[in-house]
Amino acid sequence: MLAAVQVISEAADDIVVERRFDMTADGDVVPGIVWTPADALGPTPVVLISHGATQHKRVANVLALARRFAGDLGFTAVAIDAPGHGDRVTDVAASDARRAQLARRIAAGPGGGSVMNMSADDTRRWVEHLGQGVKEWRATIDMLESEGLVRDGLIGYWGVSMGTMIGLPLLASEPRVKAAVLGLAGLPVEPGPLEAAARDVTAPVLFVFQWDDELVARDAGLRLFDALGSADKTMHVHPGGHLGIPLHERLDYVAFFKRHLGA
Amino acid sequence: MLAAVQVISEAADDIVVERRFDMTADGDVVPGIVWTPADALGPTPVVLISHGATQHKRVANVLALARRFAGDLGFTAVAIDAPGHGDRVTDVAASDARRAQLARRIAAGPGGGSVMNMSADDTRRWVEHLGQGVKEWRATIDMLESEGLVRDGLIGYWGVSMGTMIGLPLLASEPRVKAAVLGLAGLPVEPGPLEAAARDVTAPVLFVFQWDDELVARDAGLRLFDALGSADKTMHVHPGGHLGIPLHERLDYVAFFKRHLGA
Numbered sequence: 001m002l003a004a005v006q007v008i009s010e011a012a013d014d015i016v017v018e019r020r021f022d023m024t025a026d027g028d029v030v031p032g033i034v035w036t037p038a039d040a041l042g043p044t045p046v047v048l049i050s051h052g053a054t055q056h057k058r059v060a061n062v063l064a065l066a067r068r069f070a071g072d073l074g075f076t077a078v079a080i081d082a083p084g085h086g087d088r089v090t091d092v093a094a095s096d097a098r099r100a101q102l103a104r105r106i107a108a109g110p111g112g113g114s115v116m117n118m119s120a121d122d123t124r125r126w127v128e129h130l131g132q133g134v135k136e137w138r139a140t141i142d143m144l145e146s147e148g149l150v151r152d153g154l155i156g157y158w159g160v161s162m163g164t165m166i167g168l169p170l171l172a173s174e175p176r177v178k179a180a181v182l183g184l185a186g187l188p189v190e191p192g193p194l195e196a197a198a199r200d201v202t203a204p205v206l207f208v209f210q211w212d213d214e215l216v217a218r219d220a221g222l223r224l225f226d227a228l229g230s231a232d233k234t235m236h237v238h239p240g241g242h243l244g245i246p247l248h249e250r251l252d253y254v255a256f257f258k259r260h261l262g263a
Numbered sequence: 264m265l266a267a268v269q270v271i272s273e274a275a276d277d278i279v280v281e282r283r284f285d286m287t288a289d290g291d292v293v294p295g296i297v298w299t300p301a302d303a304l305g306p307t308p309v310v311l312i313s314h315g316a317t318q319h320k321r322v323a324n325v326l327a328l329a330r331r332f333a334g335d336l337g338f339t340a341v342a343i344d345a346p347g348h349g350d351r352v353t354d355v356a357a358s359d360a361r362r363a364q365l366a367r368r369i370a371a372g373p374g375g376g377s378v379m380n381m382s383a384d385d386t387r388r389w390v391e392h393l394g395q396g397v398k399e400w401r402a403t404i405d406m407l408e409s410e411g412l413v414r415d416g417l418i419g420y421w422g423v424s425m426g427t428m429i430g431l432p433l434l435a436s437e438p439r440v441k442a443a444v445l446g447l448a449g450l451p452v453e454p455g456p457l458e459a460a461a462r463d464v465t466a467p468v469l470f471v472f473q474w475d476d477e478l479v480a481r482d483a484g485l486r487l488f489d490a491l492g493s494a495d496k497t498m499h500v501h502p503g504g505h506l507g508i509p510l511h512e513r514l515d516y517v518a519f520f521k522r523h524l525g526a
Contacts, residue, residue, distance in 0.1 A: 211489070222485075225500070226474070234509075237488070237498040246497075248522060252515070259511060 002034065002147055014038055015071040023080070025139035026132070031087040032080035032140065033057050034149070035066040040074065043151040045261040046144055048137060048177070049079040050159030050166055052184075054099040056086025065158060065250065072254045075156075075261065076149055080140055082162065083132040084125070098122075106214045106242055126165075133166035134173070141176050153178070154261040158253060160184040160208060161215075161242070164224075165194065172200035179260035181253050183208030184242055186220025187227055195227050204232035206256045208249060211239045265297065265410055277301055279333040286343070288402035289395070294350045295343035295403065296320050297412070298329040303337065306414040308524040309407055311400060311440070312342040313422030313429055315447075317362040319349025328421060328513065335517045338419075338524065339412055343403055345425065346395040347388070361385075369477045369505055389428075396429035397436070404439050416441070417524040421516060423447040423471060424478075424505070427487075428457065435463035442523035444516050446471030447505055449483025450490055458490050467495035469519045471512060474502045 008020035016035040023030045047069045049062050057079035066077035081088045089095045157180040159167040164185035187195050209221045225235045271283035279298040286293045310332045312325050320342040329340035344351045352358045420443040422430040427448040450458050472484045488498045
């Protein structure tokens with residue numbers, strides 16, 4: 001298992017076996033983690049977990065999801081550091097500044113508009129992240145398939161906020177992803193590449209949205225849900241801000257992936 | 264069990280015992296059904312199921328929900344015929360005409376505005392139904408409590424469309440209802456009694472909404488979700504029309520009532 005990538009470390013408990021790996025994609029080293037169910041005897045359905053901006057492959061929420069997917073569903077979960085995130089941070093001060101900026105925008109309360117409401121410099125870096133992020137997830141899927149980790153092509157994607165900005169172009173162009181949880185993101189009024197990507201999505205989507213999101217206006221979120229091309233789509237809305245998705249929503253992710261990727 | 268009401272019939276299978284009863288409320292005879300889990304040894308949490316306009320206490324959807332609540336959760340379920348519905352229809356031709364009118368409005372497609380978009384005559388009958396419906400659910404709760412059917416005061420309410428129009432004033436004034444599934448309804452722009460009732464609701468609510476509802480405009484539905492006073496509220500939105508809530512949403516009702524009324 002994981003023959004073509006460098007396994008950095010391995011740890012196991014009753015629920016999951018966690019393997020830290022380094023993968024080469026497009027010349028870059030991409031650090032990732034694979035969580036396989038402790039009792040897996042062969043390939044399983046796989047869920048890709050795509051963390052948010054300023055986060056990394058092993059933040060508490062990613063870890064909790066991976067354990068749920070492995071423990072509740074018997075699925076494999078995979079996370080990678082997005083470009084410029086986690087172990088790929090090269091300028092720590094700039095990374096800290098971006099995290100502080102995001103925290104300030106959240107503290108400022110709702111009304112900030114959309115996640116696209118950024119400086120020109122941030123926008124350039126952002127678009128770069130998205131395109132590279134899509135390529136790296138595609139490379140990850142290639143790796144998972146060549147390693148024989150995927151049962152019957154059953155691959156799901158979980159990614160909100162930046163995970164959705166990467167997820168939309170990924171889903172639009174990658175038929176190997178069969179179902180996705182997206183959310184905490186929106187579309188501007190003017191048509192653009194993200195809207196085009198959303199319209200090209202056909203896989204079933206569970207879209208989670210926060211009614212008082214400090215980074216995404218309600219209208220922008222509803223426009224994104226509306227634009228999604230999937231015939232089978234659901235939106236789950238809760239009161240509260242960008243960081244406030246209720247924990248019980250994790251049970252809904254599990255139910256969603258069970259319905260679409262379960263045996 | 265059911266000492267104070269007249270039991271009309273009883274039937275049982277592996278999952279539920281179904282008892283048809285007649286109850287007197289405010290001088291009227293109100294026909295209802297209680298479904299208790301076949302293996303119940305005492306009181307259980309109870310879910311009140313409030314059918315939609317032109318339906319009755321034993322339409323397929325009500326029956327399916329009652330069996331889910333009893334079978335999956337071990338809860339008791341109760342349905343009554345709303346005023347002028349089911350066994351309480353006195354003018355069959357008028358009832359048939361209302362059913363045909365509703366079918367025509369659904370067939371005409373989205374854009375019909377809100378469910379309040381009705382003739383003066385229909386509006387009068389409607390308001391009458393709502394007030395009387397609230398009184399009769401209150402009498403039903405009294406009956407369930409005096410019969411000793413309710414465990415620890417755990418009472419939930421499931422009602423969409425007309426079930427929500429009756430449910431809002433019920434929930435606003437009845438602290439004995441601890442959690443509710445509502446939906447397929449909206450609020451007009453102008454403030455009114457339904458909006459006031461929505462603001463007075465404090466119990467947790469799962470609000471289900473159809474993105475292409477022929478009877479309720481999107482804005483009206485979002486306004487109702489927004490107005491709900493509950494700190495713990497969730498909206499589940501699906502594409503499709505008034506009659507198109509996906510069947511898998513029933514699992515979400517089960518999870519919701521389990522979370523709020525479960526042991």
